[in-house]
Amino acid sequence: MTTNQARLSSEDGAGGVGRSGSGVPASDARTPGPTPPRKPLLQRARGAATRLRQRVVHRIHRVLLPWAARGPRSASLYYLFFNRSFAREQHATVAGRLHHLRYEASSGVASVVVRRNIHRLEKGLCMTPPRDRFALDYIDETLKAYGHLLESSDAQDLPLIRYAHDVLQAYFGATRWAAGAPQPALFERLNARLSMDRAPASEPAAPAPHQALPGSDVSYAQFLALTRRRASVRNFLPKAVPRSAIEQAVAAAAQAPSACNRQPLRYVALADDPLKRRLAQLPMGTAGYAETIPALLAVIGDLSAYPFERDRHIIYIDASLANMQFMLALETLGLASCAINWPDMEERERKAAALLKLAPYERIIMLMAVGYPDPVGLVPHSEKKSVGEMLTWM
Numbered sequence: 001m002t003t004n005q006a007r008l009s010s011e012d013g014a015g016g017v018g019r020s021g022s023g024v025p026a027s028d029a030r031t032p033g034p035t036p037p038r039k040p041l042l043q044r045a046r047g048a049a050t051r052l053r054q055r056v057v058h059r060i061h062r063v064l065l066p067w068a069a070r071g072p073r074s075a076s077l078y079y080l081f082f083n084r085s086f087a088r089e090q091h092a093t094v095a096g097r098l099h100h101l102r103y104e105a106s107s108g109v110a111s112v113v114v115r116r117n118i119h120r121l122e123k124g125l126c127m128t129p130p131r132d133r134f135a136l137d138y139i140d141e142t143l144k145a146y147g148h149l150l151e152s153s154d155a156q157d158l159p160l161i162r163y164a165h166d167v168l169q170a171y172f173g174a175t176r177w178a179a180g181a182p183q184p185a186l187f188e189r190l191n192a193r194l195s196m197d198r199a200p201a202s203e204p205a206a207p208a209p210h211q212a213l214p215g216s217d218v219s220y221a222q223f224l225a226l227t228r229r230r231a232s233v234r235n236f237l238p239k240a241v242p243r244s245a246i247e248q249a250v251a252a253a254a255q256a257p258s259a260c261n262r263q264p265l266r267y268v269a270l271a272d273d274p275l276k277r278r279l280a281q282l283p284m285g286t287a288g289y290a291e292t293i294p295a296l297l298a299v300i301g302d303l304s305a306y307p308f309e310r311d312r313h314i315i316y317i318d319a320s321l322a323n324m325q326f327m328l329a330l331e332t333l334g335l336a337s338c339a340i341n342w343p344d345m346e347e348r349e350r351k352a353a354a355l356l357k358l359a360p361y362e363r364i365i366m367l368m369a370v371g372y373p374d375p376v377g378l379v380p381h382s383e384k385k386s387v388g389e390m391l392t393w394m
């Protein structure tokens with residue numbers, strides 16, 4: 001028994017726009033059209049039965065909800081016996097934990113552990129006054145994961161390897177160790193496996209003063225103008241989006257902050273039919289323009305980045321921060337975008353997971369339509385909150 005999830009979707013496509021670029025709503029009540037043919041009796045009977053079933057289910061849930069909302073235990077029982085809405089997230093979370101534990105030697109898991117721990121070492125190195133011993137509770141884990149990465153031949157090409165090496169070197173240079181301590185010796189041994197000519201150097205190699213960060217002459221006025229220029233566009237020109245533009249936008253997205261620098265996300269770009277069309281039909285918010293999206297991106301979160309449930313929401317936060325940079329970068333390239341809500345509904349999740357070949361621990365965070373905006377296509381104004389509404393000083 002499930003709730004009628006369709007009711008709960010925030011973007012259900014009710015306001016889908018026309019395909020012509022005119023911006024005319026697809027279901028404009030003022031335009032008298034030909035009367036649609038009556039559906040066959042059997043189809044109508046099925047429709048009526050479905051609606052009746054939905055009404056009954058809805059009533060039952062209204063009765064159950066006050067009991068379910070009493071506390072965490074009754075909520076768990078409710079979701080165990082009467083509502084399977086969280087089942088997929090639970091499965092992905094537990095599959096992610098298992099993958100993290102079981103495949104710690106894989107380059108995927110090792111790179112997440114290295115990213116996180118090297119970031120923590122960098123934070124330690126940035127402390128004032130400097131400390132001569134820190135990270136004792138995770139340096140062994142870090143060296144182990146660094147060793148796993150060095151064993152993987154693909155990982156040797158990643159900037160991550162050289163970065164990890166440089167930060168570890170700075171760490172062992174800055175901290176004091178007793179003679180014969182195993183950690184500095186292990187680090188030296190591991191480095192014998194590092195292929196310095198393959199590993200691209202990162203710049204700078206370890207913590208550097210703020211004044212060494214790359215400069216930027218974007219003024220507030222320019223930045224505000226860019227944020228005002230971005231709007232959700234649903235009327236695109238029938239023109240292909242160059243791969244290089246998507247790559248540039250991903251490069252901007254990759255600069256976003258992420259919790260402990262794990263970066264637990266990836267983008268899947270679909271520019272060719274039929275895959276793109278099939279995916280575009282799956283969410284509920286593409287009604288009226290699914291067919292005309294030039295490039296469609298799926299933003300995928302990776303729950304194998306975390307050994308514990310407590311961090312399961314980070315994928316959504318990290319991806320949102322990256323997506324905003326992605327969208328703004330598109331604007332600078334003359335492209336436009338529209339975020340598309342991904343509804344967590346079993347049938348759609350199953351189809352999308354098969355289409356995108358997702359691992360059990362990967363979650364679709366959202367989709368994004370990308371294309372060149374039709375200059376005469378209408379764009380909703382979507383009034384924003386004022387600063388006073390958004391901000392409270394305490």
Ligand SMILES: Cc1cc2nc3c(=O)[nH]c(=O)nc-3n(C[C@H](O)[C@H](O)[C@H](O)COP(=O)(O)O)c2cc1C
Nearest residue numbers: 011230231232283284285286338339340341366382
């Ligand atoms: C998480 C998220 C999901 C969205 N889902 C859809 C969607 O499914 N279909 C759609 O047409 N627009 C979707 N939008 C676009 C919003 O309708 C739009 O951002 C909002 O109305 C504000 O307008 P603006 O983006 O032009 O500022 C979504 C936006 C966000 C952030």
